[in-house]
Amino acid sequence: xxxxxxxxxxxxxxxxxxxxxxxxxxxxxxxxxxxxxxxxxxxxxxxxxxxxxxxxxxxxxxxxxxxxxxxxxxxxxxxxxxxxxxxxxxxxxxxxxxxxxxxxxxxxxxxxxxxxxxxxxxxxxxxxxxxxxxxxxxxxxxxxxxxxxxxx
Amino acid sequence: xxxxxxxxxxxxxxxxxxxxxxxxxxxxxxxxxxxxxxxxxxxxxxxxxxxxxxxxxxxxxxxxxxxxxxxxxxxxxxxxxxxxxxxxxxxxxxxxxxxxxxxxxxxxxxxxxxxxxxxxxxxxxxxxxxxxxxxxxxxxxxxxxxxxxxxxxxxxxxxxxxxxxxx
Numbered sequence: 001x002x003x004x005x006x007x008x009x010x011x012x013x014x015x016x017x018x019x020x021x022x023x024x025x026x027x028x029x030x031x032x033x034x035x036x037x038x039x040x041x042x043x044x045x046x047x048x049x050x051x052x053x054x055x056x057x058x059x060x061x062x063x064x065x066x067x068x069x070x071x072x073x074x075x076x077x078x079x080x081x082x083x084x085x086x087x088x089x090x091x092x093x094x095x096x097x098x099x100x101x102x103x104x105x106x107x108x109x110x111x112x113x114x115x116x117x118x119x120x121x122x123x124x125x126x127x128x129x130x131x132x133x134x135x136x137x138x139x140x141x142x143x144x145x146x147x148x149x150x151x152x
Numbered sequence: 153x154x155x156x157x158x159x160x161x162x163x164x165x166x167x168x169x170x171x172x173x174x175x176x177x178x179x180x181x182x183x184x185x186x187x188x189x190x191x192x193x194x195x196x197x198x199x200x201x202x203x204x205x206x207x208x209x210x211x212x213x214x215x216x217x218x219x220x221x222x223x224x225x226x227x228x229x230x231x232x233x234x235x236x237x238x239x240x241x242x243x244x245x246x247x248x249x250x251x252x253x254x255x256x257x258x259x260x261x262x263x264x265x266x267x268x269x270x271x272x273x274x275x276x277x278x279x280x281x282x283x284x285x286x287x288x289x290x291x292x293x294x295x296x297x298x299x300x301x302x303x304x305x306x307x308x309x310x311x312x313x314x315x316x317x318x319x
Contacts, residue, residue, distance in 0.1 A: 002225075007225060010221070010224075010225070011221055014217055014220070014221050015214065015217065015218075015221075018213060018214060018217050019214075022210055022213065025248060028252065029251065029252060029255055032252065032255045032256045033255065138245070141217075142241070145220060145232050145241075146232075148220065148224045148229055148232055149229050149230070149231075149232030149233045150229075151224070151229050152229055152230060
């Protein structure tokens with residue numbers, strides 16, 4: 001039986017994950033401009049970092065307390081065992097380094113400051129990192145839908 | 153108010169802002185390009201409308217994932233494997249990717265506006281099909297979508313040309 005705390009942690013994991021993806025997407029979009037708004041970048045990168053971090057922690061709690069013992073055996077015994085064997089396995093490993101990648105982006109934006117508008121190489125590098133984070137975050141979100149759909 | 157009704161209302165508001173915004177972007181763009189260039193007032197209108205579309209996308213996205221959570225927590229997880237849902241997710245990703253390509257000037261206005269306009273209406277129509285439990289395969293929906301984008305690009309271009317000729 002799923003407890004209210006577990007339900008809350010799942011909701012937090014999903015919603016903050018989406019907010020994290022949306023915020024890193026906003027950073028990516030802004031960094032594609034030749035003169036990005038530093039204030040917008042700072043706010044968006046901060047939201048992105050804390051969203052991914054809290055989604056990571058709440059997802060981890062859900063995984064350890066509930067998913068591993070209750071849902072994983074159901075998926076393995078069900079019609080879609082690949083949902084765990086491929087998608088959960090991939091998701092849990094990729095998700096491990098995502099908050100650190102976002103932390104790196106946060107540091108570049110907060111420390112890089114004025115350099116981002118003047119140094120094109122730095123701006124393009126940061127845009128690439130924001131793009132990688134967004135695409136990985138999106139793939140993790142889609143994997144989450146596949147895994148959730150396999151629990152029947 | 154129960155949570156499902158709340159999600160429906162937020163999702164409808166997000167979709168209305170997105171579809172309405174995408175429509176007004178086309179109208180403003182057609183009017184702005186009549187004389188061959190976008191002046192500061194027209195540019196300001198367009199920027200405001202882009203913000204409205206982005207707000208709509210965020211609302212629709214958050215409430216959309218709210219629906220997925222609702223299904224998972226209420227024993228309706230089978231709905232997450234509905235091909236229509238995956239077609240809708242694909243189109244939402246195309247909307248986001250198209251915005252990036254437009255920002256980076258990696259896509260022409262001809263295709264960029266067609267993708268934006270048709271994708272928003274496509275997501276709306278698929279949403280109606282999902283609500284009414286219509287059954288289509290993923291590839292069937294995506295084929296119709298590709299045809300709609302090509303037809304949309306031609307129609308939007310014809311409208312723009314006809315307005316430019318009148319100016």
